[in-house]
Amino acid sequence: MRRNLFDDVHEDFRESFRTFLSREVIGGEGRYEQWERDGIVPREVFALAGRGGFLGMSVPERYGGAGAEDFRFNLVIGEACQRAGVGSFGLGITLHNDISLPYFLRYCTESQRERWLPGIVSGELITAIAMTEPGIGSDLASMSTRARRDGEHYVVDGSKTFITNGINADLIITAVKTDPSERHRGISLLVIERGTDGFERGRNLEKIGQHAQDTAELSFSGAHVPVENLLGSEGEGFVQLVSNLPQERLSIAASAVAAGEAMIGWTLDYVRERKAFGQPIGSFQSSRFTLAELRGEVDVARVYVDRCAQALDEGELTAEDAASAKWWCTDLQGRVADRCLQLFGGYGYMTEYPIARAFADARVTRIYGGANEIMKEIVGRSLGL
Numbered sequence: 001m002r003r004n005l006f007d008d009v010h011e012d013f014r015e016s017f018r019t020f021l022s023r024e025v026i027g028g029e030g031r032y033e034q035w036e037r038d039g040i041v042p043r044e045v046f047a048l049a050g051r052g053g054f055l056g057m058s059v060p061e062r063y064g065g066a067g068a069e070d071f072r073f074n075l076v077i078g079e080a081c082q083r084a085g086v087g088s089f090g091l092g093i094t095l096h097n098d099i100s101l102p103y104f105l106r107y108c109t110e111s112q113r114e115r116w117l118p119g120i121v122s123g124e125l126i127t128a129i130a131m132t133e134p135g136i137g138s139d140l141a142s143m144s145t146r147a148r149r150d151g152e153h154y155v156v157d158g159s160k161t162f163i164t165n166g167i168n169a170d171l172i173i174t175a176v177k178t179d180p181s182e183r184h185r186g187i188s189l190l191v192i193e194r195g196t197d198g199f200e201r202g203r204n205l206e207k208i209g210q211h212a213q214d215t216a217e218l219s220f221s222g223a224h225v226p227v228e229n230l231l232g233s234e235g236e237g238f239v240q241l242v243s244n245l246p247q248e249r250l251s252i253a254a255s256a257v258a259a260g261e262a263m264i265g266w267t268l269d270y271v272r273e274r275k276a277f278g279q280p281i282g283s284f285q286s287s288r289f290t291l292a293e294l295r296g297e298v299d300v301a302r303v304y305v306d307r308c309a310q311a312l313d314e315g316e317l318t319a320e321d322a323a324s325a326k327w328w329c330t331d332l333q334g335r336v337a338d339r340c341l342q343l344f345g346g347y348g349y350m351t352e353y354p355i356a357r358a359f360a361d362a363r364v365t366r367i368y369g370g371a372n373e374i375m376k377e378i379v380g381r382s383l384g385l
């Protein structure tokens with residue numbers, strides 16, 4: 001079905017981002033494979049992306065951005081990364097653009113904007129958001145990282161884990177308890193900067209997929225964070241998180257659908273070529289049915305996600321719609337990955353084939369951004385249940 005979400009300007013942007021991907025990410029013998037082995041993307045790649053205009057597109061021009069408050073540009077980046085089979089590079093960049101940046105745009109004071117936005121756009125300041133702790137993930141209100149006010153500083157103690165961009169990040173939006181006697185209302189957001197005394201990074205965690213993405217542990221032991229690094233007001237953190245999560249979940253859903261499209265494309269190419277019993281494996285009725293089912297499911301998901309993107313830009317995307325998009329599209333991504341991999345036979349299990357990597361990368365999308373069970377809780381509650 002023809003998509004009517006994008007205009008020419010987005011297609012031009014897509015073209016230049018694709019060129020960036022082929023020059024700086026895929027190009028150069030085995031560069032991406034090396035990052036997958038290293039467990040991290042070099043920081044310089046963010047600076048190159050910044051130079052190309054692919055970071056912080058919605059930042060106002062006076063801070064170096066393009067002033068394009070249009071989520072469709074963000075979608076183009078996530079989609080292109082999935083189609084090129086470089087999803088774990090894509091996660092770092094979509095986290096920076098789609099997930100962290102809105103906090104800086106919505107809650108920064110003028111002086112915070114001047115300090116941080118230009119670097120976020122240029123890629124010199126890489127961002128992360130740290131909510132999850134070793135003891136809590138879904139139940140955010142039970143977090144225990146504590147920030148105690150001491151004059152012009154907060155003294156932060158605690159730890160975070162599974163933090164995307166955790167090694168590369170310069171600015172980490174960190175959810176802390178400023179009032180431990182409260183649950184939701186005791187949470188605040190502090191921007192903790194690289195080099196802060198008492199802040200250390202732990203391991204870059206070994207994962208089953210998303211290998212080029214640095215996912216790290218962070219620890220705070222009497223970390224001294226200036227009061228001027230508070231985002232918004234004390235006690236507002238939970239509301240700030242809840243209001244930004246729909247965009248985060250849409251970003252994950254959109255990448256999941258694009259990953260599904262990519263996997264179907266690779267599989268079609270493969271089943272046309274590969275022969276068994278004297279005929280292309282794609283000509284078996286079971287293969288045709290599999291691919292026809294997946295094609296239909298992904299097309300249906302695509303229309304819903306595109307509609308959500310329009311709703312986001314119109315300021316109308318609800319938490320429930322975003323939660324539905326997230327659980328449905330990521331479940332679908334898992335089904336597509338599994339069924340497409342099957343059609344590759346043994347080759348599908350070999351990491352040199354993009355389908356193998358996409359299969360491993362897909363598993364986490366049902367967990368992060370809020371586990372899919374939590375998405376169903378959000379939708380279920382809206383049904384009055």
Ligand SMILES: Cc1cc2nc3c(=O)[nH]c(=O)nc-3n(C[C@H](O)[C@H](O)[C@H](O)COP(=O)(O)OP(=O)(O)OC[C@H]3O[C@@H](n4cnc5c(N)ncnc54)[C@H](O)[C@@H]3O)c2cc1C
Nearest residue numbers: 129130131132136137138162163164367368369370371373
């Ligand atoms: C690769 C990766 C990157 C991540 N990046 C970030 C990041 O950048 N920043 C960040 O803050 N976090 C990040 N996370 C953490 C992620 O958001 C959490 O893992 C997720 O929210 C689930 O929390 P948990 O792991 O503590 O699972 P738990 O909360 O312990 O839940 C475990 C399981 O229990 C079930 N469950 C829990 N609660 C309910 C319920 N109410 N009803 C029904 N079932 C339930 C679900 O099946 C859930 O998957 C990342 C995680 C991974 C793996």
